[in-house]
Amino acid sequence: MPLNAEQQSAVRTVLETTRSFQCTLLDGVTGSGKTEVYLAIARAILGDGRSALLLLPEIALTPQITTRIEQAFGSRALVYHSERSQEERQAVWDAVRSDGVHCVIGTRSALFLPFTTLGLIVVDEEHDASFKQQDGFRYSARDLAVYRARQLHIPIVLGSATPSLESLANARTGRYRHLRLTARAGAGQTPHWSLVDIRGQKLRGGFSDKTLAIMQRHLERRGQMLVYLNRRGYARSLLCPDCGWIATCEPCESPLTVHQRERRLLCHRCGLRRPVPDTCPACGGTLSPRGSGTERLETTLAECFPGVGLARLDRDVIAHRNRLASVLEGVRSGSTRMLVGTQMLAKGHDFHGVTLVVVIDADQGLYSADFRAAEHLGQQLVQVAGRAGRGELAGEVVLQTRHPENPLLHDLFGGSYASFADHLLEERRAAGWPPYAKLALLIAESADADAAWAVLRAIKQDPETVSADRLDLFGPAPALHPKQAGRWRIQLLLKAPTRKGLQAGCVRILEHHKLHSKKVRLSLDIDPYSLD
Incomplete structure (x- = not known):
């Protein structure tokens, strides 16, 4: 499919600065053809004798994008992620270390490959939590990719239909170039949204009678459907x-x-x-x-719609290497009419036959204690809704909820992600939270809860810690899930108006307190993605 005017303009703009650093936020609605823009830019970079790296948030997305690259370029792409064998990963490592020109697709670990000819980095679904390493060596692959592009003096493209508030703030201040794709590419149409109030209703395996009737209607029209619940297993x-x-x-x-x-x-x-x-x-x-999980939804649908092609996509499925390819092929071929899954369904899949998306529980995250919960919920709902109506048939999105009057749902239902994000940014600015402040989370883990509390209280009361200018400390307090694998998790939140002030406070803590002891293990998470 030829590029439309907006796509062509985006490609030209990025290619204006291929020999210097420039971070571009490609903000395109779902189905707007961001991948085609990536491929057009990558083709030009490869033609210039340099390599391109495309980072994806999920392993499940690699087969789709690999096929599209091979069709576009006529050559094989190199794939690098944790599900590849040691031999396969070593082969990619050796290839990029040579002077050859390669197009590499991978998850966050691919960022550390020893490229010698790297000329472009693309981070697809830049908002996604999977780009943040949450334990061990904690880092944001998105932010580190921007840093690496700056060091190499090459362009980087951050793409998303639901950009993170941090990236939108950087675009507002001019640190990032902001390009928009405002319309769906080809014949795709924006789907129609509707809320199904399930208060007081008896559900059948998680489904209301109204939702099942809507699903039956789409089956009769030969449509495919995605059923989304971000909880795997049979019951919670x-x-x-x-x-x-x-x-x-x-x-x-x-x-x-x-x-x-x-x-x-x-x-x-x-x-x-x-x-x-x-x-x-x-x-x-x-x-x-x-309670319901994806496995229970699959069982219920098999009972309600016998004989209809049905599959499930979650971490339990992709643990089996060959099953992932089989599930995706079934949806693309049309033999699978219903696909049940977790947030993997919301990440970049391009299924042209899908006419209906059902969100089983739209209320997850509405009342979380995490200040980022509204942003994350909005991104998940918009992303999964964007899987509907990408082909010639109109799409529909059904959200089951017990809180149909909630203003967050109405912001998404009646407006756009852009207006929703603008509202959240103003709230964050007024409250002094990221991206208008910088955070670090100090986590104490111990089998002895009292020992973990004592360490963080001592740090908070230490004059060296509190002497930092405008450094605010909150806590200590238990994590949202306070115990894991027999160890208690207590947290101290550090907030400063600038990165420099936050780093100064963290340095003082590291200089005056041991990160490890016999009883307590301390870890420091800069720019925590969540407060759990």
């Missing part, structure tokens, strides 16, 4: 209605998730596995799974 807990026993992960003090097909109880935080008991261990009563 297993309990006994007679005595109140709940299957619990003792090291994390949180409910175990039921995985019915494996007959396993699994902790999604520490990985603890246990068999599902036949009866209540406490009283011998009958156990009841509560």
Whole structure:
């Protein structure tokens, strides 16, 4: 498909500065053809004798983009991520270390490949949480990619239909160039949104009768559909209605998730596995799974629509290497009419036959204690909704909610992501939160909760810590999930109006306090993506 006027303009603008650093935010609505813009820019860079790196947030996206690159360029792309074998990753490492010209696709770890001819970096879905390494060596692959492009004096493109507030703020101040794609490419149409109020309704495996009727209508019209719930497994807990026993992960003090097909109880935080008991261990009563996960939705749809092609896409599925390709091929070929999945469904997939997206629980994140929750929820809803109506048939988005009057949902429902983000930015500015302030999270982990509390209280009360100009400290307080794998997690939040002030405060802490002791392990997360 030839590029439209907006796409051509974006390509020309980026290619004006290929021998110097320039960060471009490519802000395009879902289905606007951002990938085609990436490929056109990459083709020019490769033709100039330099390599291109395309970073993706999810391994599940690599087969789709690899195929499109090979079709566009007539040559194989190099793929680098954790699911590749050691031999395959070593081959990519050796190839880019040579003087050859390559197009490399990878997740965040690909950023550390030893390129000798790198001429372009693209970060697709730049807002995505997967670009932040949350443990061990903590870093933002997006921000590090910008830094690497600056050091190499090459252009970088950050693409998203729902840009992060940080990137939008950088575009507003002129640090990033802001390019927009305002319309869907080709025959794609913006989908129609509707809210389904499920208050007081008896749901069938998570679905209301109205939602099931809408799904039936789309099946009769030969449409495909995506069903989104950001919770894998069959049920989020297993309990006994007679005595109140709940299957619990003792090291994390949180409910175990039921995985019915494996007959396993699994902790999604520490990985603890246990068999599902036949009866209540406490009283011998009958156990009841509560809440829905993607596995339960799949089971319900198989019962409601027998004979209809059905598949599931979540981390349990992609753990099996060949099953991912099989699921994606089934959707593209049309043999799969219904695809159930987690947030993986919201990330860049281009399924032209999808006419309906169903969001089972639009309320997740509405009332979170995390100040970023509204931003993350808005991004997830807009992204998953954007999978509908990309072909010739009109698209529809159905959101099930128990809070149809919530203003956040109405901002998304009645406006655009741009207006929604503008509203959030003004709220953040008024409250003095990022991107108008800088944060660091100091996390104390210990099997002894009192020891973790004591360390952070000592740091907060240390004159060397509090002497920093305009450095605010909040806490210490328990993490949103205060225990994991037998260790308590207590946090101290540092906030400063400037990066320089925050770094000065962090340096003082590091100079005067050990990060590790026999009892307590301290870690420092700069620009935390969440407060958990």
